[in-house]
Amino acid sequence: MRQFPLAQLVCEQSYKPFAEELERGGLQVIADASTLAARYAVVLVLPPRQREEARALFARALSLCAPGGVVVASITNNEGAKSGEADLNQLAGLGGSLTKNHCRVFWSKPLGAAHDADLLSKWNGLDASRQILDGRFRSRPGVFAWDRIDPASALLAEHLPPDLAGKGADLGAGYGYLSAEVLARSAKVVALDLYEAEARALDLARHNLAGFEGKAELGYRWHDVTTGVPEQYDFIVSNPPFHTQSRADRPDVGRRFIAVAAEALKPGGRLYLVANRHLPYEAVLNASFGQVQVLGERDGFKVIEAIKAIPSRSPGRNAR
Known part of the structure; x- marks a missing residue:
């Protein structure tokens, strides 16, 4: 990430030890990116293993992405990488994927109006209280x-x-x-x-x-x-x-x-x-x-x- 202007990177992290580590690296950290009225050209996602939470995170990532933007996700192979890739494909369509170091990285097509709006609405509520x-x-x-x-x-x-x-x-x-x-x-x-x-x-x-x-x-x-x-x-x-x-x-x-x-x-x-x-x-x-x-x-x-x-x-x- 150091090749990119870090001042433009917003990190959402609700787990305090990880949030503090990111802050020590000079990054802007908030607990919930939805509180900012902003949309982003690229949204990077590290989905958790709990599938309902992961699907909700994909939906939130799409909601935070600007028109024409891309959602990029990475999951280790033993933490549900294939399922995560299938979920993003179902929601927004895949632009590509690659595997390396026992991980899978995959990304959406540039986002427009082609994603499944009904599925997006359904998944947005999967991790609601x-x-x-x-x-x-x-x-x-x-x-x-x-x-x-x-x-x-x-x-x-x-x-x-x-x-x-x-x-x-x-x-x-x-x-x-x-x-x-x-x-x-x-x-x-x-x-x-x-x-x-x-x-x-x-x-x-x-x-x-x-x-x-x-x-x-x-x-x-x-x-x-x-x-x-x-x-x-x-x-x-x-x-x-x-x-x-x-x-x-x-x-x-x-x-x-x-x-x-x-x-x-x-x-x-x-x-x-x-x-x-x-x-x-x-x-x-x-x-x-x-x-x-x-x-x-x-x-x-x-x-x-x-x-x-x-x-x-x-x-x-x-x-x-």
């Missing part, structure tokens, strides 16, 4: 566990104590399920900050917790937890990610969540964490907390309570 779980929450394709309660989070919710109080945080809050459980179960919580790297999930959480606005002060932080958090808390709950967006295992991310939680908790503060049973978190837990215990296990997951040690007071000198 919608009610799930009998209307209890709103969610959308592409968000983690978007149409269900993740079983690990459900197990953690079952083991949350009713005496949580003061100011808390939910690290990796998703669409807000765990935060809703905390607020529903613990009457003495006065404030709760939700930290989430995916902006689309955080927007959903804001909607899903609207009914609790009078119960506690709520904060919504589009934030990469691995960089640390800026405040101190009485308690923290977390179902941390343990893989990248390409599904590669990354236990180091979970370990970093634990270390950040330890830094952010006040002395005596409590962390309630759920994790895959096999993940090697014990070393960082034992190094960072005074007390650590497993509260429950099921379906390959474990719930851990970790309490931050209270520094012992050194004896003072006798007054003369």
